[in-house]
Amino acid sequence: MIPELGHFALILAGVVALVQGVLPMAGAAQQRARWMALARPASVMQALLVLLAFGCLAQAFVGNDFSVAYVAAHSNTRLPFLYRIAAVWGAHEGSLLLWVVLLSGCGVLAAFTSRAFAAPFVARLLAVLGLLGAGFIAFILFTSNPFLRLDPALTDGRDLNPLLQDLGLVLHPPMLYLGYVGFVVAFAAVVAALLGGRVEAHALRWLRTWLALAWMALTLGIALGSWWAYRELGWGGWWFWDPVENASLLPWLVATALLHTLPVALKRGHLLAWTVALILLAFALSLLGIFLVRSGSLASVHAFAADPARGAFILALLLLSVVPALLLFVRRLPVLRAPSDVPLCARTILLLANNGLLLAATATVLLGTLYPLLVDAWGLGTVSVGAAYYQAVFVPLLVPLLLLLGVGPLLPWGERRGVVVLRAVRWPMAGAALAVWGAWQGLASLTAGAGFGVALAGWIVGAALAAVRDARCAPAVYGMVLAHVGVAVFTVGVSLSTALHIERTARLVPGEALTLGGYVLSFVAVHADAGPNYRAQRATFQVTGDDGTRATLFPEKRRYAGSAMPMTEVAIDARWDRDLYLALGEPLDAGAWTVRAYVKPFIRWIWAGCLLMALGAGAALVERGLLAVRRRGAIPAALRTAVTVTRT
C-alpha cells in the first residue's frame, strides 16, 4: 500500500505544482491578491507531498518491497541499510525524485526568505518554480516512474550497481542536485524580476545568497564525485573528462563567473545585463547536464537505460523554459542598461577578464562534450574527444585566470590607474617566491611544471593574505580569501600529483615485493573473504618506506552476489602529503596476481582545496546572506537608485 500512497502523493504534488505555476502567475499579471497569495501555501504543500512520495519509496527499499519494479531492479535483501537508502537515488527514476524533493524544498526556502519582496515578484518567482516542478513531476510520472509495480512480485531483487555502493556516491547526487536547484531558483527569480520589469538591488543581494549556496553544494558534489572515481574506478585518476563529469563542470564554471560579477552588479551598478545572462546560462547548462546524464545519450556509469522519450522530454523542458526566458531577457535589455556615467575601474576590468576566461573554458568543455553527440545524432560516425584535448586547452586558460586571482582582490574598487596594479603585485610575487623556495627545500624532486604550479599557488596565497590585511577584518573578505586559498591548495594538489606521481604495474606471487619510489610493498598472501553481499579475494601487503612508513594494506577483488559483478576495491595508505595507492589486478597462474601501485604526492590537496572553496562560499553565506534578508533597510539609497531601474 505504501508505494501506492507515494504514487498518489506524487501525482497530487504535480497537480498542486501546476496550480502553483498558473494561478499566482496570472494573479501577478492581473493584480489579483488572492491568486498571488496562493503561491506560498502551494509551494509548501507541493514540497510536503513530494517528500511523502520520497519517503514512501525509501520505505519500499528499506522494507524490501520487490513488488515495486524500481526497488526490485536496484536492491536486494542482502544490501546493507545505508546503501538501501542510497539506492533510492542510485538510479535514474529515484534520482529524479530526489531532484524534485530538493527543487520543492528550495522552493519553500525561497518562499520564506523572500518575505521582504513585493507580492507580484514572489508570486512570479514561486510560479516559475511551480511550473518547473510540474514539468519534472510529469517527466517522472510519464517516462521514469519509480512507483511502477511488478505483478507478481519478485522474491528478491537484483542489485545496486556495486560501483555505486560507496559513501562518496551516497552523498554525490544530493550535493550536485542541490547546486543545480540553486541555479533553478536564481533563474526563477531573474525571470520573475524581468517579468515585473525591474531588477532590484535587494533581490540581487538575495540572489547572491542562493548562488553562494548553490555554488557551495555544486563544488562539494563535484569533489565527492571525483573522490569516488579516484577510489572506486581503480586506476588512481581523479578527473576523467567524462561527458557526465563535464556536465557538472559546465554550470560550475558559469556560476564561478557569476559569483565574481554579482558584487560588481551590486556595488557599481555595472554588468547587470551580463549577470542576468550568466544566470540564464547557468540554469540552461544545469538542465543540459540533466539532459546529457539522463537521456541515455551518453554511455557511462550514470546512464542507465537509453530511452529516447526521456531525452526528448528533458529537451522539450529545456527549450520551453530557456527560450521564453531569453526572449524576455532581450525585450528587457534596455531596463538592464548600466548608468553610463560610471566608468569601469581596474578591478571591474579584471573581473571581466576572469569572466572571459571562465566562459572560454565553459565553451571548450561544451564543444568537447557536445560535438561527439551531434556527430552521432547526424549519423556522421562515432567519435570521442580525448582527455588530452581538455588538458591542452584548459591549462592555458587556467594559468592567466590564477594570475588574475592574485591581483584582483588587491585593487580598491573604483581605482582606475594602472600603476596601482603594478604596486599591488608585490605581495603575490613574494608569496610565489616563498612557495617555490619552500617546495625546493621540502621536496625531493621538483619538475618545472610542478614548480610553476607551486609558484601560482604561492602567488594566490600571497594576494589572499594581503587582501586580509587591506580589508582590516571586514568579514565579507574572509569567505573570498578562504575560497582563493582553496584554489591555491587545489593548484598545488593538481600540479604536484600530476608531475611527481610514480606508477608501477607488476606480476607478483606471495612472498615477492615491489619497490616504488622509496617504498617496498611486500605481497604477503591472498585470502578468501566475504562481506554482507559480496565475496572477496583479499590480499595482504606490508609496506615499509624510507620515510618511516609502516603500514599494512588490504586491496580486494570483490564479486557482488546480486549482479555477479566483479569489482576492484583499492587500498590506500593516506597521508597529508601523499597517497600510497594499491589495486589488485587479475589472478594469474601459480598464485600470482597483477598489481598496480601508485605514489600520488599531494593528491589529497585537490579535495582539500575543493572543501576550502566550499567553506569559503559557506562563510560568505553565513556572514551576509542569511542575515541580509532581515536587514532589508540597510541598502544605501544611492545604491538603490544606481541599480533599480523602473519600467520605461
Add this chain to the structure above:
Amino acid sequence: MTNFTVLATLLMIGTLVVLMYPLLIHDETRARVRGDVSTAVVLALLVPLATAALYVHLGRPDVLRAAARPAAGVDAVYAPTLDASLRTLRERLSREPNDARGWMTLARAEFEQDAIDAAVAAYARAHALLGDEPQLLAEYAEALAVQHDGVFTATANTLLARALFLQPDNRHALWLAGLAAYARGDTATAIERWERALAAAPMGGAEAQRIEAALAEARAASAVR
C-alpha cells in the same frame, strides 16, 4: 474502504484546505480583498478530479487488492487452475501460432508437468520463432537431454555451445554444460563450467548449494583419478 482510500482522501482534503486558506480566509495584505469563492470551487473540483484520473491511469490499485489476499496457500489457490490455464494457452497458440513467448511459457509448463515430448516440441517452435536466445537454447538443450534419459545428444551440446557463445555467463547453460562434460568424463571442463556458474549464481541460494555440491563431487572425482 481500505486504508489506502482513507489515507489518499485525507491527503486530498489536507491539500485542499491548504489551498483554500489563502483563497478564502487569510488576507496577507490586509487590504480586505474579498474571498475568491469561484476559484476555490473550481480548484476543489479540478484538483481531486485531475489527481484521481491520473492515478487511475498510472497507479495499480489492483495490486493493493492482490496484496490483501492471504499470502499463505498460494499454491493451493493456483494448483487446480494450472491445467485449465495450460488448456487456454494451448488453444490460444493454435489460434496464434506465432506467439514465441507463448510457446516458451507452454514449453516450461509442459516441462514442469513432465510432459517432455510436448515440452521439446514447444521449445522447437519457440526456437524457430525466436532464434538463438541464450536462455531458450539452454532450456531447449535441457529438455532434449531429459527426453534422451539424461544423455546430452549432439544437438543438445550444439545448443549449449551456442548459448554460451552468446552469453558466456548464462548460469543455466553453464550448469548444463558442466553436467554434459561430467557425464562424458571430462571432469576438468565440468569443474570450470560449474565454477563459472557458481560465480554467476546468487550467493547462498538453493542453486548455489546445488552447484557447490556438484563441484565437491567433481573435485573429489578428479582427485581420485
Add this chain to the structure above:
Amino acid sequence: MNAKRRRRVVAVAIVVLGVGIATALALRAFQENLLFFFSPSEVLAGKAPSGREFRLGGLVERGSVVREADGLTVRFRVTDLGQTLNVHYRGILPDLFREGQGVVTRGRLNDAGAFVASEVLAKHDENYMPPEVAGSLKTAQSNTPRPAP
C-alpha cells in the same frame, strides 16, 4: 574620436584578439585529439588512420586471450562477428573484461597491422553494451550469412 571611445575600441580589440587566439588554440587541440571509432571490419577495409590514435570496439573473441610470461602483456582478438583484429595491451585489464563480451580499446595500428592498445574499457554492468559496439555488431552481422541452426 574621444578618449572614452578610444578606450572602448582598444578594450574591444583586446577581447577580440584574446578570443581569437583562444579559439584557434582550442580548435587545433580539438582536431588533434578527436578519436574516431572503428570496428574490425572497417579497420581491415583500410578505413582507420595508420598514424594516429583511434578507438576500436567489438567483442573479445572467445578463446583468444593469451597472456605472455610477464603476466602483464595480453593479446586478444576483437571481433564484430564479421572480421577479427589482433590487439596487444600491456597493463591491467578492467574488472569487466571477459571473453565474449563487449570492449572498447584506444590505441593505434602497428606496422604488422595489429592494434596496440593503450587503454581498454569494458562494459560497466552485465546488461550494458557500449552503444558503438552494439551498432557495429548489427552492421557486421547483417553483412555475414548466419550459420544455419
